[in-house]
Amino acid sequence: MTRYLLIEDERIIYEEMKRMMDMLRPDYILAGWATGVEQAVVLIEGGNIDLILADVRLSDGLCFDIFSRVSVDIPIIFVTAYDEYAIKAFKVNGIDYLLKPVDESDLDAALCRYEHRQLTLSSSPDIDKLADDYTGRTCKSRFSVQVGDSCMSIAVADVAYFFSEDKYTYLCQFSGKRYIVNYTLEQLEKLLDTDMFFRVSRNCILNIGSFQKSTRYFGGRLKLYVEPEFHGDIMVSRSRVNDFLKWIDGAL
Secondary structure, eight states: OOEEEEEOSOHHHHHHHHHHHHHHOTTOEEEEEESSHHHHHHHHHTOOOOEEEEOSEETTEETHHHHHHSOOOSOEEEEESOSTTHHHHTTTTEEEEEESSOOHHHHHHHHHHHHHHHHHHSOOOOHHHHHHHTTTSOOOOEEEEEETTEEEEEEGGGEEEEEEETTEEEEEETTSOEEEESOOHHHHHHHSOTTTEEEEETTEEEEGGGEEEEEEEGGGEEEEEESSOOSSOEEEOHHHHHHHHHHHTTOO
């Protein structure tokens, strides 16, 4: 179970943050609430905290006063109305910096970043070796993804596309739900069925079932339209166009 500490001196904001946490990560446990530096130091020294969500300006000082008094290697998501502390925040184990009022999607993305960080820090098999071992064998049929403290399995057939963004790799289901996966796109290319999936661009691997249509674009490129809709443009470079057209024709 992930135990988190909320450091916030305004009750109404504390209640809103707790509401969002309960909704987004119902399996996370609130280990404590601190309104100031002194309370936070006591709770952190008490141990058994996995994640900190901290406001910067507190009733008795700045949250950085906490981290100057107690050694902290716990990941911290900063939640504040002030943007001038961002650089300092990332020097004290900050993994994200959210500006108030906090949007649920931003908090969810920060929690995904935390979960991905924990996953990569934990012992895991050599993914490159696993990818190489798949050569000549049956292609990968499912992926394990982490949702809060739980894991779930997603069938490859349910994945519309994989994409990379901000140093993370995501899978997006046909339902529109997306999850972080602990693979690079280069590794995925070795693991996926090439009849079903194609690396259409530097940051996207597409399932043929997601492809809707393509249109000619400047520079000999193709612009793709997919379902569910991608949040940016998907462009096939001119050097990849012929292979892409062969792929959708089943001739690659």
